Amino acid sequence: MKPADQFRLLELSERYADEKLSAMEISALEAELRADADARAFFAKALHQRAELSFDDSWHTQAAAEVKSTSKPIWWRHAITAAAAACITFGIFWLQSGRDGTVATLIRAQQCQWAGSSLPTVEGARLKPGLLDLIEGLAVLRFDSGAELVLEAPATVEVLDAMNCKLRRGTLVAEVPPQAKGFSIDTKDAKVIDWGTKFGLSAGDDGKYMVQVLEGLVEVDDKSGAATKKLEKGGKVDHGWSRSLLHPTAGDDSEPSRWQPAAVIDSGDGWQAITTAFGRGKDSYIQSSDKTAGDFGAHPFIRVKRSDRKIELNRKGYLAFDLSKFSGRPIEDAELVLTIEPSELGFASFVPDSTFAVYGVLDEAEDSWEESDLTWQHAPAHDPAQPQRNLPLAAKVKLLGKFEIAQGINRGTRKLRGKDLADFIAADTNQIATLIICRETDETADSGLVHAFATKENDTRSAPMLRVKVK
Amino acid sequence: MPDTDRTQEFLELLTHHDRALGVYVYSMVPQPHDADDILQQTKMILWRCFDQFETGTNFLAWARKTAFHQVLTHRRHKKREAMPLSDEILELLHDEVSRLSDSGDRRRDALRACVTKLPAAHRQLVTLRYYEDMEIDGVAERIRSTAGAVYRALSRIRMSLMTCVEKELQLEGAEA
Numbered sequence: 289m290k291p292a293d294q295f296r297l298l299e300l301s302e303r304y305a306d307e308k309l310s311a312m313e314i315s316a317l318e319a320e321l322r323a324d325a326d327a328r329a330f331f332a333k334a335l336h337q338r339a340e341l342s343f344d345d346s347w348h349t350q351a352a353a354e355v356k357s358t359s360k361p362i363w364w365r366h367a368i369t370a371a372a373a374a375c376i377t378f379g380i381f382w383l384q385s386g387r388d389g390t391v392a393t394l395i396r397a398q399q400c401q402w403a404g405s406s407l408p409t410v411e412g413a414r415l416k417p418g419l420l421d422l423i424e425g426l427a428v429l430r431f432d433s434g435a436e437l438v439l440e441a442p443a444t445v446e447v448l449d450a451m452n453c454k455l456r457r458g459t460l461v462a463e464v465p466p467q468a469k470g471f472s473i474d475t476k477d478a479k480v481i482d483w484g485t486k487f488g489l490s491a492g493d494d495g496k497y498m499v500q501v502l503e504g505l506v507e508v509d510d511k512s513g514a515a516t517k518k519l520e521k522g523g524k525v526d527h528g529w530s531r532s533l534l535h536p537t538a539g540d541d542s543e544p545s546r547w548q549p550a551a552v553i554d555s556g557d558g559w560q561a562i563t564t565a566f567g568r569g570k571d572s573y574i575q576s577s578d579k580t581a582g583d584f585g586a587h588p589f590i591r592v593k594r595s596d597r598k599i600e601l602n603r604k605g606y607l608a609f610d611l612s613k614f615s616g617r618p619i620e621d622a623e624l625v626l627t628i629e630p631s632e633l634g635f636a637s638f639v640p641d642s643t644f645a646v647y648g649v650l651d652e653a654e655d656s657w658e659e660s661d662l663t664w665q666h667a668p669a670h671d672p673a674q675p676q677r678n679l680p681l682a683a684k685v686k687l688l689g690k691f692e693i694a695q696g697i698n699r700g701t702r703k704l705r706g707k708d709l710a711d712f713i714a715a716d717t718n719q720i721a722t723l724i725i726c727r728e729t730d731e732t733a734d735s736g737l738v739h740a741f742a743t744k745e746n747d748t749r750s751a752p753m754l755r756v757k758v759k
Numbered sequence: 760m761p762d763t764d765r766t767q768e769f770l771e772l773l774t775h776h777d778r779a780l781g782v783y784v785y786s787m788v789p790q791p792h793d794a795d796d797i798l799q800q801t802k803m804i805l806w807r808c809f810d811q812f813e814t815g816t817n818f819l820a821w822a823r824k825t826a827f828h829q830v831l832t833h834r835r836h837k838k839r840e841a842m843p844l845s846d847e848i849l850e851l852l853h854d855e856v857s858r859l860s861d862s863g864d865r866r867r868d869a870l871r872a873c874v875t876k877l878p879a880a881h882r883q884l885v886t887l888r889y890y891e892d893m894e895i896d897g898v899a900e901r902i903r904s905t906a907g908a909v910y911r912a913l914s915r916i917r918m919s920l921m922t923c924v925e926k927e928l929q930l931e932g933a934e935a
Contacts, residue, residue, distance in 0.1 A: 291918075298914040305789030306895060314844065321848050332786070332855030337917060337924070339785030340870055341889035344778060347867075347874045348890045395911065430908075 289326045292412035297327060301334035312630070312737070390414035391450045395436075396428035407447065420445045422458070426699070433468035435482070437461070440750075448474075459490040464504075477527065481507040487519075500524045558620070558758060560613065563751040565744035567610030568720055571752055572659045572743075574667050576602040576677045585659025588746035589629040592644065593738045594678035594727045602677035604670075605725035605741065606662060608655060609754045612719040619714040621757040623705035624688075624723070627749040629740040630699060638736035641694045642729035646704055647685035648712040649722040654684075657722070668722055680724045688712055688723070693739065701750075713756060769809050772818045773802065779863040780822050786856045787830045787849065791892065797833050801826040823860065827853050862928070869927035873920050881916045888913060 300317060303309055309317065321328045341347065392415045394408070402409040403421035415429070420439070427439045432450040439445060443458025454474040464471045464482040472481045475491035478499075485504025491497040499508055501519045508517045508525050517525060564571040572585035573592065577600040584590075590605035624646060647669070649655065654668035665672050669684035689704045713721060727739060742749035773780075781798060788794045804825055805812075812821055827850075834843045844852070859866065874882060887898045888909075899909045 295914055295918060298917050299910050301789075302895075302910055302913055302917075307790065318844060318848050321844075321851065328851055329855050332852050333859060333921065334917070335786040335789065335852070336782065336856055336859045336866075337870070337921060338789060338889075339782045340867060341885065342789075342791060342892070343781045343785045345890060347871045348886060 289330060290410065292410045293327070294330055295412040297331050298334050301331060301338060305335075305338060388414070389416050390432075391417060392429050392431040392447055394420075394427060395430045396426070400427050415447050417447050417449060420447065431468070431471070433471060434465045435468040435471040436463045437473075438463075455489060455491045457491060457493045459488065461488045461502075462486065477511050479509040479511070481509065483507065496527060498524070498526045559755055560758065561625075561753050561755040562609055562611075562613060563744060563753045564607055564609060565751050567612060568608070569610045569744065570608045570657075570659045571606065571745075572662045573603050573605040574662060574664045574670070576600050576664055583660075585662060586745060588743055589740040590725065590743055591633070591738050591740050592725050592727045593736075594730045595736065596730050597733075599677050601738075603738065604667075604678065604680070606657065606667065607723045607725065607752050608657070609721050609723075609752075610719065611713065611716050611721055614713070614756055614758055615719055618759040619710055619756055620759055621705070622710040622713045623703055623755040624709060625750075625753040625755065626691075626702050626704075626725070627742040627746075627752075628693065628697065628700050628702065629742045629746065629749055633738040633740075638731045638733040639695065639739075640729060640732060641692060642727055642739065643690055643692055644702070644739070645679075645690045645726045645728055646688045646709075647680050647724040647726065648688050648709075649680075649724065650684055650686060652716075652718045652720075655718060655720045655722050669724060678728070679726050685724065686712060690728070710756075713754070765809060768814065769806060773805070773822075776819045776822060778867070779819055779860050780826065782863065783823050783856060783860045784826050784830070786860075787827070787853065788833070793833060793837075797826065797829045800833075801829045804829070819860070820857070823853070823857055865928060866924065869924040870920065872927055873923035876923060877916065877920070881912075881919075884909075884912060885916060885920075 300309065300313070303313075304317070317331075321331060394411060394413045394415060397409065397411045400409065401423045403423050405421045406418040407413070407415050407420050409420070409427075420427070420429075421444045422439050423442055429437045429439065429445070429447070431437075431447075431453070435451075437445070437453070438461045440459045440461070443460060444456040445458075445460065446454040446456060448454060451468070451470060452472050452474070456476075460473075462471070462473065462482060463486045464484055466484045468482075469484045470481060472479055473489060474480075475489070475495075475497045476493060477495035478491075478497050480487070480489055480499055483505040485506055486502040487504075487506050488500045488502065489497065499506060499519060501521055501523045503521055505521075506519045506523075508519060510517070510527070519525060563569065570585065571590055572587075573590040574584070575591070590607075591603045592605045593601055593603045595601040649668045651668070657666075657668055664670075669680040671681055674681060686708070688709045689706050691702045691704050693702065725741070731737070742751060744751035780801070781794075784798050784801070785791070785794045788797055801822070805822055808825070812818065830849065831846055834846070834849070837843060843849075874885065877885065884898070884902070887893045887901060888895075893901070895906045895909050899906045902909070904912075
């Protein structure tokens, strides 16, 4: 058994004891314990050790006696102060690092694919200075100073030491707690020094960069010799990263969420990407029940489900992309990218590997739906009384393609690319296109998982994205 | 009703295996409050059914089996939202935990030795969590960290304790 798996099971056992596991985590754990004898033996060992520690105090009495005789005359637990607590924190960080030259831990690797990284890329791996090259997925690094970086693929990061790293290209979000003040991230043309905060940073190997502060204070040192800039919450420096004219319409800045990629990204090779956050873009879903409220448009996800057992639980997702940027330009290829949102609803055990279908709405008059009034009673390519509740009305749509999500997968992205999608986008005449996301796979028992995908309202995952290749 | 000698015998057996039985139940049901209820219930049943126990057979195994049925009964009565593991998985875990429970005293001694070897900061964290029974959020607040970081730190520490215990047990085996 790999150390990373052992580590994961230990953490699960602890959260299991606290009754903090979600229904999905429980069912995934059940499946693992049933199928894997090693995992079972290890999990039992973890529970047994936990029980030994919490059932009686013999271990503590002995440990305390030894500490008493060698160092402090008063056992600390009787008189712990805030200052001492701070020292403990420091001690833990200090003890974890240094000895073997490691400076950070890869604490999460979701659906990750790595390129030629010089460092280990399994979850839980301790990292020495070196290079990490993330092609797909989301990875979280925790430096021993306490700073945490969320890498969003594609991204290349060089780990230098507990207080320094270099973003060669890509996007990351940094969260720097007070004890790691001064943590710095280098890019080709700028150095960003963090004074206890949360910020997003994008950088290219051509020197372009963008910093957006979500909380706290950040110092941006442009290497061209320009004066150092201090950025506060909401502040942003965009050094050629995104073309200003391609920015989304001014949003509500009073609620800064985690930094998302710009609404239009030009990757330079003819491919341009827009999200539903751009322009007149929108995303919402409908549910086959009269009782549901009509405020799904504000949710950070769309929910998608087929249930032939409980017809009121069928759900369909609606996306609309603002195509005005591509108006009048020949479209060669197109790709839809959806980010899976972990769903708290239902059990993954009751939903097998699932197929999803993406449809394009043919009647352009129906593109004018609003997030605020999209309901089961009123939606494009849809009849409230239709017998096949998980699908759109066949005559009003064109099937653009299908994708799969394996059972139990609740993270990652799904891509749909092809001629049908490109043709549909190219055929648009009103600069907006509506897509419908449906699940074809039924649940095998009641209370099956409801799949979800992030929307533009999501604070942590990317909004639905349409990538288009123009000639 | 058992006679005086049987009473004496029962008390001796129960006292001798008290910790092993307790650790077993705590392994199967990690919430101390529930575990204590189950333990109490189990001990009453053991006493009531003691005339079915054959002197000379494995008292601990019998007690664990009785406790396991109490665990299942308890789980069935518990609120559904608690989302316990299924009976089937619990039975598989019962087999594994029973095996560990049989080497109880040696494990306890090894764990004691290993806890004393922990760096002070790690030992303090273990104490806050398991000796003072603090909730994760409380521990996080005390050491000015986050719940996630505390879970990770505890897992790391417990991993090193496990490695240490296995080493101690092997050493002991080699010497014996």
